[in-house]
Amino acid sequence: MPKPEQTIPTVFRFFNEVGIIHQLSSRLFEARLPDGFLISHFTVLNHLTRMGDRRTPLEIANALQVPKTSLTHTLSGLKKAGLITFEPNPKDARSKCVLITEAGTHFRQDAIAALGPDLVALLEHVAFDNIQAALPLLEQVRSYLDKQRDG
Amino acid sequence: MPKPEQTIPTVFRFFNEVGIIHQLSSRLFEARLPDGFLISHFTVLNHLTRMGDRRTPLEIANALQVPKTSLTHTLSGLKKAGLITFEPNPKDARSKCVLITEAGTHFRQDAIAALGPDLVALLEHVAFDNIQAALPLLEQVRSYLDKQRDG
DNA sequence: TGAATTTAGTTCGATATCGCACTATATGAT
DNA sequence: ATCATATAGTGCGATATCGAACTAAATTCA
Numbered sequence: 001m002p003k004p005e006q007t008i009p010t011v012f013r014f015f016n017e018v019g020i021i022h023q024l025s026s027r028l029f030e031a032r033l034p035d036g037f038l039i040s041h042f043t044v045l046n047h048l049t050r051m052g053d054r055r056t057p058l059e060i061a062n063a064l065q066v067p068k069t070s071l072t073h074t075l076s077g078l079k080k081a082g083l084i085t086f087e088p089n090p091k092d093a094r095s096k097c098v099l100i101t102e103a104g105t106h107f108r109q110d111a112i113a114a115l116g117p118d119l120v121a122l123l124e125h126v127a128f129d130n131i132q133a134a135l136p137l138l139e140q141v142r143s144y145l146d147k148q149r150d151g
Numbered sequence: 152m153p154k155p156e157q158t159i160p161t162v163f164r165f166f167n168e169v170g171i172i173h174q175l176s177s178r179l180f181e182a183r184l185p186d187g188f189l190i191s192h193f194t195v196l197n198h199l200t201r202m203g204d205r206r207t208p209l210e211i212a213n214a215l216q217v218p219k220t221s222l223t224h225t226l227s228g229l230k231k232a233g234l235i236t237f238e239p240n241p242k243d244a245r246s247k248c249v250l251i252t253e254a255g256t257h258f259r260q261d262a263i264a265a266l267g268p269d270l271v272a273l274l275e276h277v278a279f280d281n282i283q284a285a286l287p288l289l290e291q292v293r294s295y296l297d298k299q300r301d302g
Numbered sequence: 303t304g305a306a307t308t309t310a311g312t313t314c315g316a317t318a319t320c321g322c323a324c325t326a327t328a329t330g331a332t
Numbered sequence: 333a334t335c336a337t338a339t340a341g342t343g344c345g346a347t348a349t350c351g352a353a354c355t356a357a358a359t360t361c362a
Contacts, residue, residue: 008267008270008271010283010286011270011274011279012263013286014289015176017286017290017293018169018176018289019176019177019190020293021169021173022169022170022172023215023217024216024299025166025296026170027216028299029166038317040318040319056340056341057341058339064174065174065175065178066174068320068340068342069319069321069322069341069342069343069344070318070319070320074318074319077318092327092339093326093340094325094326094327094328095327095339095340096340115163116155119158119163120159122162122295122296125295126288128161128162130288130291131165131288131292132161134165134285134289135161135165135168137277137281138165138168138172138285140277142168142172142175144276145172145175145176145179148175148179189348191348207310207311208310209309209310217349217350218349218350218351219312220313220350220352221348221350222311223312224348224349225348225349240310243309243310243358244357245309245311245357246309246310246311247310247311305361306362307358307359307360307361308357308358308360310355310356310357311355311356311357312353312354312356313353313355314352314353315351315352316349316351317349317350317351318347318348318349318350319348320347321344321346321347322344322346323345324341324343324344325342325343326341326342327338327341328339328340329336329338330338331334331335331337332333332334332335332336
């Protein structure tokens with residue numbers, strides 16, 4: 001491996017590009033969400049769908065790497081909109097479990113569907129195979145940062 | 152190319168991974184910045200360094216894809232900290248030019264240096280070549296989203 | 303040229319995010 | 333069992349972000 005002086009700028013650029021893409025795509029995505037909803041709402045629903053619900057707020061906050069106070073706020077919005085419900089945590093009376101509702105599941109599906117045309121348009125300019133090929137690396141980086149967080 | 156039903160979930164996962172990596176790395180990076188500074192501050196300084204300064208706030212806001220009101224706020228923080236200065240725009244009296252100061256340049260360099268050890272640690276777990284190989288795709292995606300924004 | 307329209311930046315108000323401190327419950331030590 | 337400590341979630345205050353409306357200057361057009 002080359003020396004850090006060579007590698008660091010490249011790795012830095014990697015995170016820079018990731019950050020810019022996130023910013024641009026978030027803007028685009030948020031514009032597709034129903035009025036009054038933010039990426040933060042979608043992110044929670046997406047997490048519950050992908051990882052399974054009946055998780056505690058703290059678990060979700062840790063997974064998404066947001067402060068628990070921020071999550072409290074986001075969850076209260078989702079609750080008010082009927083997209084999640086709470087349940088007591090049988091193992092711990094201090095805690096509670098978050099469940100995604102039918103409406104929440106549909107909300108997520110609709111959001112993804114609303115983004116569909118944008119993604120198709122992207123594929124007219126960027127080769128699908130290249131995107132697919134990049135996924136393992138992205139997952140590897142994410143997984144490393146995820147472990148880092150705990151350690 | 153496969154049908155959209157096959158490609159869309161993959162492209163969606165791509166943006167999902169990018170979003171998570173951004174969230175995790177931002178957290179890490181922000182923790183390395185001096186107290187009272189946020190990613191938004193760094194992002195502006197980084198942009199001015201990479202793209203050249205003497206840009207107008209609106210140009211910067213468009214490039215970073217943040218509302219101009221948000222940028223006004225971020226710039227005022229940078230100004231107060233002495234990391235940027237303003238100059239009248241000779242071409243347009245409504246506008247002004249943003250200049251990065253010596254202190255601003257150092258701030259950026261220090262921030263990047265402070266992150267160095269984290270990046271080196273990452274390279275012990277993720278192959279440098281793979282990161283480097285992913286850059287062209289990321290740049291291509293960013294560039295497309297960038298054009299999309301205007302059109 | 304003068305009036306209508308557009309544009310750069312700011313102000314203002316609303317909401318999101320986040321750190322700190324607090325309450326209630328759980329866990330651990332003796 | 334009792335007490336000390338740790339943990340889950342929330343309330344509160346501070347600041348960041350953002351949309352709408354505003355001001356001042358530029359541009360367009362008659």
